[in-house]
Amino acid sequence: xxxxxxxxxxxxxxxxxxxxxxxxxxxxxxxxxxxxxxxxxxxxxxxxxxxxxxxxxxxxxxxxxxxxxxxxxxxxxxxxxxxxxxxxxxxxxxxxxxxxxxxxxxxxxxxxxxxxxxxxxxxxxxxxxxxxxxxxxxxxxxxxxxxxxxxxxxxxxxxxxxxxxxxxxxxxxxxxxxxxxxxxxxxxxxxxxxxxxxxxxxxxxxxxxxxxxxxxxxxxxxxxxxxxxxxxxxxxxxxxxxxxxxxxxxxxxxxx
Numbered sequence: 513x514x515x516x517x518x519x520x521x522x523x524x525x526x527x528x529x530x531x532x533x534x535x536x537x538x539x540x541x542x543x544x545x546x547x548x549x550x551x552x553x554x555x556x557x558x559x560x561x562x563x564x565x566x567x568x569x570x571x572x573x574x575x576x577x578x579x580x581x582x583x584x585x586x587x588x589x590x591x592x593x594x595x596x597x598x599x600x601x602x603x604x605x606x607x608x609x610x611x612x613x614x615x616x617x618x619x620x621x622x623x624x625x626x627x628x629x630x631x632x633x634x635x636x637x638x639x640x641x642x643x644x645x646x647x648x649x650x651x652x653x654x655x656x657x658x659x660x661x662x663x664x665x666x667x668x669x670x671x672x673x674x675x676x677x678x679x680x681x682x683x684x685x686x687x688x689x690x691x692x693x694x695x696x697x698x699x700x701x702x703x704x705x706x707x708x709x710x711x712x713x714x715x716x717x718x719x720x721x722x723x724x725x726x727x728x729x730x731x732x733x734x735x736x737x738x739x740x741x742x743x744x745x746x747x748x749x750x751x752x753x754x755x756x757x758x759x760x761x762x763x764x765x766x767x768x
Contacts, residue, residue: 521689521697523715528622529756529765532691532717535624536754536765538570538617543628544768546586546615550630552607556588559613560599567617575616575623575694582738587614587627589739594723594731594748595627595685596738607633610643612750616694623694625719626766627752639747642726645677646749649722653687657720657755657762661712667704670722674702680729681722682748685740690719690754712757717765721752 524532545566546559564585567574574585582598589597589612590605597612605611614627629643652669666687674681681702689696698710702722725731727746734741742748755762 521710521716522691523713524691524717524756525715528691529715529717531620531622532624532754532756533765535572535617535619535622536626537624537768538567538572538619539615539624539626539754539766540768541570542566542615542617543613543626546613547630550605550611550632552605552633554605555601556597556599556603556605557601559588560584560586563615570617570619572617572619575618575625576614579694587612589614589750591747592742592745594682594725594740594742595750596740598736598738605632608635608639610635610639610747610749614750614752621692623690623692624766625690625694625752625754627721627750629749629751638726641677642679642724642747642749645674645679646722646724647751649673649724650720650751650753653720653722654753654755654762654764657712657718657757659712659714659757659759662707663698663700663709663712664704665706666720667701667709668706671703674722674724680725680727682725682731683729684731685723687718687720687722689717691717714757714759716757717754719752719754721750723750724748
């Protein structure tokens with residue numbers, strides 16, 4: 513049975529975690545299904561159709577489709593687009609692009625959520641460094657996601673790694689709890705102080721997603737009211753796993 517410690521954060525039991533694990537595996541397999549198609553010339557709408565068909569084939573539903581009016585099954589964000597990009601039949605990938613693909617799947621009422629930024633053919637050294645640093649920030653945050661630590665330990669680890677590389681962490685969007693809903697308490701910033709914030713307890717589940725920009729941290733939202741991009745036009749990257757706090761290392765739920 514769910515029970516919520518102070519702050520409204522839900523602790524999940526073994527049965528619930530098993531279902532979240534299945535949802536997470538569907539998300540991971542969706543990324544696997546998409547990966548061979550991430551190539552020059554394909555449209556982001558085609559990628560969305562592949563994801564939609566695959567998620568439904570797994571007896572799951574795409575979490576994003578219809579969420580607050582979002583019109584697609586995945587988010588596809590290219591180059592200076594950080595998150596929430598809407599797939600389109602007129603947006604085609606080109607050599608040298610980087611694309612963040614965010615996938616959510618709901619299985620028997622439980623949500624898995626994972627985003628990854630992919631290279632489209634050969635990319636510049638600067639773009640590859642951005643991807644490498646952002647992925648490393650995710651792993652640094654996961655390493656701090658242990659019972660007894662605090663949310664600030666996760667945030668500080670991500671911020672330190674990113675800023676030492678000369679990049680900026682996004683301040684307007686956050687990691688978050690996940691479970692029955694895609695967005696649940698708590699929010700986890702991309703920046704923070706060690707030893708601060710909510711103490712982590714076994715059974716907590718988070719979608720941990722550092723968002724990093726090559727230039728300034730500020731963002732803007734396009735006229736479509738969804739697509740978030742860097743305000744200065746610099747490249748951005750986004751990596752995300754759904755994780756569960758255990759009595760040892762965090763368990764990554766969005767892997768096969």
